[in-house]
Amino acid sequence: MKINLCETNLDGHHEIYLENLLNISSTSKLFIDIKIEGNKKRIFNYIFDRKKLIKKFLSKDNEIFHLLYFDMIYTYFPLSSLNINKIILGTLHFVPEEKLKIILLKNFSKKIDLIVVHSEILKEKLLKIGIKNVEVVHYPSFYDYSIIEPKEKLKKKFKLEDKIVLTTLGGTRNDKGLDILLESFKYLNSELKERIILNIAGKEETFKKEFIVQKSKENKINIRGKYGFLTDEEFMENVLLTDVMVMPYRKIFGGNSGPMTEAIVNKIPCITPKGLNIGDLTEKYDLGLTFECENPKSLAETIEKMILNKEKNEFFTSDYHKKLTVENFLRSYEEIYSKLEKGEYK
Incomplete structure (x- = not known):
């Protein structure tokens, strides 16, 4: 049975996710170039x-439909007008916290055969709200780090040999909390700050370069900034030169983190917020340390503790990275597609 991989976005991680799934036999790309209204105030659109x-x-009839970004679709609420008699699975990247979205997700989950999430912790959250048709497929690293120089050479190349490199990767969106991280440096002592380079790499979004530069002056932060699009090589370099990956995300962030995945596969310790999915992952699999979400002072204390742990050679021994391979990713989806075709999720 043909498996339609349904997508409306071919940018960044959307494209690489889709292209890897196309390696599974019987899969076919179903791309629809359509702009979906995101503003709820424009309710009709x-x-x-x-x-x-x-x-x-x-x-189409008699085929499997895989909605690769189910997050964008389940908020369609006039379900009474839909008569869905297809085999459908949807990959959910973020589990909502808002009551209305939870209700909409529960309703739509009854209309489809299966929901896929990217961690056991997200599955547990869905089970708690009464959604039972859930499977886990671990989100892998799609990058080949063997083509990049090792950490020691990269740090020498960028003149960072004697520095502790704290990195935050990705677009500077509000939900990713870069301002919280910048504010946390206010609570670090001067001696420690002198030893740290805060490596910021990603597209300017909510927080612009001017804001970042101003905050770095106010809080005496040594910044290494790369603002804008990163090539795959630049992205991998920024990962590998990192000593600690920091995810200062806000409470509204409900999914997995791409930079965290890359840190895990390269055995780089992470700092993540308690209570979020990524914080739960950190604690469950011993991937680093957690701090009180949206609390700059707690984040500063955790940064100090992390540096002390590293200096004592108290490294994390998690083998969670073994789950995050492309081979496991494809094998998991192949098994799911096979079960769907056999009607095992009915």
Whole structure:
């Protein structure tokens, strides 16, 4: 049975996710170039765009439909107008916290065969709210780090040999909390700050370069900034030269973190917020340390503790990285597709 991989976005990680799934036999790309309204205040467009998209995705018969970014679709709420008699699975990247979204997700989960999430902890959250048709596929690293120089050479290349490199990667969106990290340096002592380079690499979004530079002056932060699009090589270099990966994300962030995945596969310790999925992962699998979410002072204390742990050679011995391979990713999806075709999720 043909498996339609349904996507509306071919940027960044969307494309690499799709391209890897196309390595599974019987999969086929079903790309619909349509802009989906994200502003809930424009309620007519918000509903109509999703209804139109669902009908386009499900226009064929006797096939499996894999909605690769289910997060964008389940908020379509006039479910009474939908008569879904297809085999459908949706990959959910973020588990919502808002009550309305939880209700919408629970309703839509009854309309489809299966929901896929990227960690056991996200699955546990869905089970707690009454969604039972859930499977886990661990989100892997799709990068080949063997083509990049090792950490020692990279740090020498960028004149960082004697520095502790704290890195935050990705777009400077509000939910990723870069401002919280910048504020935390206010609580670090001067001697420690002198030893730290804060490595910021990613597209300017909510927090612009001017804001970052101003905060670095106020809080006496040594910044290494790369603002804008990163090539794959630049991205991997920024990962490998890192001593500690920091995810200062806000409470609204409900999924996995790409930079965290890259840190894990390269055995780089992480600092993550308690209570979030990534914080739960950190504590469950011994991937680093956690701090009180949205609390700059707690983050500063955790940074100090992390540096002390590293200097004592108290490294983390987690083997969680073994789960995050492309081979495991593809094998898991192959098993799911096979079960769907046999009707085992009915």
